[in-house]
Amino acid sequence: MPDTRSQRPRLLFVVTEDWAFLRHRLPMARAALDMGLEVAVATRVSDHGDAIRALGITVFHTPVERAGLSPLGDLRYLVRLIGILRRFRPQLIHNVAAKPILYGTLAARLAARGAAVINAFTGLGILFTDDGGRRRSLKSRSLGGLLMAALRGLCRHRRVHMLVQNDDDRAFLARQGIGHAQRTHLIPGSGVDLTQFPATPEPPAPPxxxxxxxxxxxxxxxxxxxxxxxxxxxxxxxxxxxxxxxxxxxxxxxxxxxxxxxxxxxxxxxxxxxxxxxxxxxxxxxxxxxxxxxxxxxxxxxxxxxxxxxxxxxxxxxxxxxxxxxxxxxxxxxxxxxxxxxxxxxxxxxxxxxxxxxxxxxxxxxxxLSQAKIGAAIQALYGQVLDDPSLPSAPSRS
The missing domain is CATH 3.40.50.2000 (Glycogen Phosphorylase B;)
Structure with missing residues (x-):
């Protein structure tokens, strides 16, 4: 029998940790599966790879250091991402958080120039906020400046979209000249399952x-x-x-x-x-x-x-x-x-x-903010981005 997956558009998530994918991105992945996309994730696999695969999602083990810059380690990460893009050949790449956004977008420019990219800013992280003291360190400020300069260049392309969760972050990206206003989308989080989290009465008090x-x-x-x-x-x-x-x-x-x-x-x-x-x-x-x-x-x-x-x-x-x-x-x-x-x-x-x-x-x-409403918004965004006639067709599997 023919492999029906060969005709399905492919979506690749790039996320630092497998637990973070399960905890925060799974509703988006399920929304993509429900609309007929073939889904994969490039992430560091610790204890949750089998749970992700059981959902019908391909997993590419991609170790990465979340914090700071490590020239050799980051180069290895970029090379791994390039290899994954050439192997999986996605039409859509969904990068989540700072380092995947930086290297995932760069890898797409080098190895998947026809693919669309969604860069999801899930809050702006420690590079842009207080590091736990009263002031950000000089190193943190310097890294933040370098990251923003790189993002300004990488996110200008018409196939690169920005995804934020709140108006403050959308305004911040606009002030910094990162991305284009018409390609910056706001979807507030991944939603919540209202049956899993029902309204419940208070427990007895005190305490x-x-x-x-x-x-x-x-x-x-x-x-x-x-x-x-x-x-x-x-x-x-x-x-x-x-x-x-x-x-x-x-x-x-x-x-x-x-x-x-x-x-x-x-x-x-x-x-x-x-x-x-x-x-x-x-x-x-x-x-x-x-x-x-x-x-x-x-x-x-x-x-x-x-x-x-x-x-x-x-x-x-x-x-x-x-x-x-x-x-x-x-x-x-x-x-x-x-x-x-x-x-x-x-x-x-x-x-x-x-x-x-x-x-x-x-x-x-x-x-x-229900999971159903957010899932519909994600599907609409994916559909809009994939509707670009210049995107490559889903490749056949050999």
Missing amino acids: IRAVLVGRLLKTKGVTEFAEAARLLKGLGRDIRMVLVGAPDPGNPTTVTREQIDTWVSEGLVDWDGERDDIAAVWAGAHIAVLPSYREGLPKSLLEAAASARPLVATDVPGCRALVRDGENGLLVPAQNAAALAEAIDRLAADGELRRAYGAAARADVEAR
């Missing part, structure tokens, strides 16, 4: 449980979360501050295990580690917290909102795209533990306000 879910990074505001816990403890509040997640040694802003153990020993936070049952986490929480320095569209708050939990977050790009101050949660200044503690304390003391904010959060997700 009130204020929960932060995510990688334990300084740039996620984990330090401010612990300091807010210290302030609330000093006030004698019966509020349990809970961290759900793990350090990320591959990220230079990671919080160390020793620091977490210190906070736990001081009675400031409970640490649940990594959990797969995030719906159960939010069912057992009263308040969702994310004091991040910058986001794309934060998945943890999206899932908390679907679960009808009030949101406390920082007034920064990404977070303010989801949290409307005084409607579904509270916004506070970034890197301000006192303001964070005050917002948590306010919601902890007012159950009626928590429930009102939680209901509004759920309604917002139902209206515009």
Whole structure:
């Protein structure tokens, strides 16, 4: 029998880590599969390669260092991507985050000149934000400048599209001259499965449980979360501050295990580690917290909102795209533990306000951020990009 895949347009995701693909890009991949595309991903394979392959997605193991520049390592990464493009011959390349965007776009120019490229900026990362202190380092500023200069050149081509998750990032790219306004698209995240994350009633209280879910990074505001816990403890509040997640040694802003153990020993936070049952986490929480320095569209708050939990977050790009101050949660200044503690304390003391904010959060997700709505938007974008008559036809398999 003929291989029907030979006539299907091919989509290649370029993502740094297999766990990140499963956690954040899988709804997009499923939307592509549902519209008849053949899908592959170039990523570092750790523990999740088989789970991805089981979905009918081809996996190319592509090791890469996420942080910083390593001339030899980055050259090897570029060469691997060129080889994958020549082997898989995609019509569409979807690069996610800084290093895949840089080298994936360059590889496309060198080895897949006819293919279309979508560069997905999932928040602008540590090259463009505070690195966990009050100022970005000279090295970080220099790398950010080099990256932006390279992107200005690589993203001018008419087949290169930009994909952002919030208006702040779209405005930033426009100010920096990266991409073209007519080829810059906004889709807020990957959506949330409303059946997997149903609206649930609050658990009994006291204590009130204020929960932060995510990688334990300084740039996620984990330090401010612990300091807010210290302030609330000093006030004698019966509020349990809970961290759900793990350090990320591959990220230079990671919080160390020793620091977490210190906070736990001081009675400031409970640490649940990594959990797969995030719906159960939010069912057992009263308040969702994310004091991040910058986001794309934060998945943890999206899932908390679907679960009808009030949101406390920082007034920064990404977070303010989801949290409307005084409607579904509270916004506070970034890197301000006192303001964070005050917002948590306010919601902890007012159950009626928590429930009102939680209901509004759920309604917002139902209206515009469900997985079904975002999946349809992704399919429309892929269809628009692939409709370019100058794109090459899907090659036949030999």
